Amino acid sequence: xxxxxxGVLLASLIDMHDAKRILDVGTGTGVIALMLAQxxxxxxxxxxxxxxxxxxxAHRNFNNSIFRDRLVLHATAFQHLQITHHYDLxxxxxxxxxxxxxxxxxxxxxxxxxxxxxxxxLLQFGSSHLSPQGKIVLIxxxxxxxxVAALAIEYRLYCxxxxxxxxxxxxxxxxxxxxxxxxxxxTIDERVFVIYKSKGMYSDSYKQALAPYFLAF
Numbered sequence: 001x002x003x004x005x006x007g008v009l010l011a012s013l014i015d016m017h018d019a020k021r022i023l024d025v026g027t028g029t030g031v032i033a034l035m036l037a038q039x040x041x042x043x044x045x046x047x048x049x050x051x052x053x054x055x056x057x058a059h060r061n062f063n064n065s066i067f068r069d070r071l072v073l074h075a076t077a078f079q080h081l082q083i084t085h086h087y088d089l090x091x092x093x094x095x096x097x098x099x100x101x102x103x104x105x106x107x108x109x110x111x112x113x114x115x116x117x118x119x120x121x122l123l124q125f126g127s128s129h130l131s132p133q134g135k136i137v138l139i140x141x142x143x144x145x146x147x148v149a150a151l152a153i154e155y156r157l158y159c160x161x162x163x164x165x166x167x168x169x170x171x172x173x174x175x176x177x178x179x180x181x182x183x184x185x186x187t188i189d190e191r192v193f194v195i196y197k198s199k200g201m202y203s204d205s206y207k208q209a210l211a212p213y214f215l216a217f
Contacts, residue, residue, distance in 0.1 A: 003031050005195070007093045010139040010177055011035035012209045013163055013193065017135055019043060019089035025078045025122060026050075026092055030058035030071075035213055036091070037067035048074045048081065079121055086131040093139050094118065119148050120155075126180070127155040135160075136180040145176035152180050161189040169194050 011032040020043055024033040027047035037045045047062075049055040055075035062071040074081060126136040136157065140148060142164075149159040163177040171194075197203040211217040 003029075004093075006139045006175060007032050008035065008210060008213065009165065009175075009193070009195075010091060010093050010137065011039075012213065013177055014089075014091065014137045014179070015135075015161070016040055017089060017133065019087075019135075021085060021087050021131075022046070022089045022091070023048070023078070023087045023129075024091050026094055027058050027073070028054050028093075030061040030073070032091060032093060033058070033071060034061065034065055034067065036089075037065075037070050038212065044070050044072075046072050046074060046081075046083075046087075048076060048078045050075070050077050078125055083129065086129055086134065087126075088131050088134050090122075090126050090130065090134070090136045091138070092122065092136075094122070116147070116151065119151060123148075123152050123155040123157055123180070127157060130182065132182065134181070137177060138180075139175055139177045142173050142176055145178050149178060149180075157182065158184045159188055160185050163191055163193050165193045165195065167194075168196050168198075 007028070008031065012035065016039055019040060022036050022040070022043050022045045024036065024045060024047040027033050027049045030047060033045045033047040037043060047058060049058055052075065055073060059073045062068055062073055065071070123136070130136065138148065145162070152159065157180040159178055160181050160183070161179040164173040165175040165177070166173055193205060194203050195206050207217045
């Protein structure tokens with residue numbers, strides 16, 4: 001499970017809303033959780049991962065980081081968390097190959113294949129465990145983002161912002177970073193983010209967003 005563009009864009013572009021307690025759902029090897037801990041120096045970050053090998057790697061990565069005292073790995077599903085506190089921010093780069101053929105590799109299937117039940121359970125969890133001003137932020141393909149936004153209303157969560165991500169300027173939107181909160185809104189804060197300025201060359205916006213984390217920038 002390598003570092004992927006979706007994960008690093010989610011972690012670098014979202015509005016942290018001065019979040020002090022954060023949950024990363026499906027942390028993989030822990031990249032998003034580590035980036036969020038770097039962004040918010042006084043935050044406490046919980047991370048959950050059901051894949052045993054990925055969870056073990058995330059645990060090692062957390063222990064080897066300077067943020068180790070603020071990172072906690074839970075090798076379980078978020079539905080099984082035993083918590084009494086609320087989160088200011090819940091993030092996820094979730095599996096989104098809904099209604100597709102299962103990948104024959106068992107671990108990749110676990111990471112990539114889900115259905116709308118996953119999102120319903122995640123939104124229900126957020127409805128119960130978000131602080132009053134808390135947010136859920138997901139990165140999703142465009143069509144799925146729209147489906148999840150409609151589903152969120154059933155749990156009294158409402159889309160307040162989205163970042164529309166394209167590979168090149170003028171290309172179709174391939175991903176959306178969508179933010180959900182408790183307050184209904186009549187307008188959605190929308191902005192556009194372009195990854196490449198030309199083939200093989202990242203945009204200035206991409207390099208600026210990732211410069212705090214990538215030595216190459």
